[in-house]
Amino acid sequence: MSLSLLPEFGPWMICAIAVFIGTLVQRLSGAGYGMLAAPMMALVAPEWLPGTIVLVGFFIGAGSMLNARDAVQWKDLPPGFAGRILGAGIAAYIAAAVVGTDLLSIIVGFIVLFAVALNLIGLNISITRKSLFIAGGIGGIMGTLTGIGAPPMAILYSNVETRRSAATQNAFYSFGSLTAIAALGIGGVLTLSQLAFAASLAPLVPLALWISRPLAIRFERGAIRPWALGMATISALILLSHSL
Template identity: 80%
Template sequence: MPATLLPELGPWLVCAITVLVGTLVQRLSGAGYGMFAAPVMALVAPEWLPGTVVLVGFVIGAGSLLNARDAVEWRDLPPGFAGRILGAGIAAYIAAAVVGTDALAIIVGFVVLFAVALTVLGLTFPISGGSLFVAGGIGGVMGTLTGIGAPPMAILYSNIEPRRAAATQNAFYGFGAFVAIIALAIAGVLTLPQVAFAVSLAPLVPFALLASRPLAIRFERGAIRPWALGMATISALVLLSRSI
């Protein structure tokens, strides 16, 4: 547990920029915040993981959903939500063993690379109750441990109209972050410094969401995601090189 509530100014500013960029990417594409934010925060403020990433992720998911709730495919949500709850429960047991240890940084690095690989491979699966449940479960485990829970669901929506895909994914992401917060609290690894750090970063989210509105008109999902994947990959490789 960190000795202070907040990191020093330098790491705080790095994390603040990460939240701004990650929020823009998440709002425009429905995925990307966790892949970008988790490895960067693991590098500069590891004692505040995973709670800070997950808490800010909930604010981003909820805010993004409110901005495009008319495009959400509501009938897809129940099976995905059910899977997310199961995945978060499984992750809570794992979190109790790895949070606060060097193993968490290694897990974050490999989960980021796994998530990037899933996205780059361009896998496609039909959207059904079963596939939504499985994607929700895998995302629940990944998201609770690292804050990176969007990629499995993003695969299902890769060929769906961009606005509908982003809105529905943000609904899953916001709910998943909420469930992850509860799971981390039950596991006893959600600390006051993590909450305080998240509270200090959260006001940046509405600013980034507001800035994303004109960008949403000018950028398609495919135009911004390669940049996000590139930044996430570099961050994960640097993190792993320092942790292994």
């Protein structure tokens, strides 16, 4: 693998730490990887967005889901998947206009803050085929542009038992990442350098998932999410202060 395809060591290490911590949070709560990793990468390695975040996100979502596949609410997946496909298609047109410009970092910053707000306002929305489709569609747009597609679905599952909630959200996240990869590829904004960077970060995913196994027994979602939201907010505000 050519080193010219990767960021310098300092930015690479910052992104690696963000991916590692984001993977832990994603495994334990079903959301959080994109909110943590996307703003950090936009700060230190913006040329590798959004493809790297989305590519690594697929492995995180799939690995996290497989670790708790017996808890997935399989009947909820089809309408959410359909919404994800629609959202990814819409986002592909937007991505062609903003990827590679300063506007993408601004979009990342504001989507992180929007995602944090969604997590904090505590909406109580019933899980129906319609709400799953809408949440999937919104998540598809957000996730394809920035890798932050979990918050809309996290709202629906906020009152579901922790393990079932995290497992089902990770199933949505892995499928959403896969559709986002396809959409970015079709839109012509998925590059070889993004693939190379994702490949260099991917080995951190199984390591973080392995470390998360004993933590999953100790931590409830409410114990770890406030810290993740706080870190995501700080990262987004720093990013916006550099971009605006």
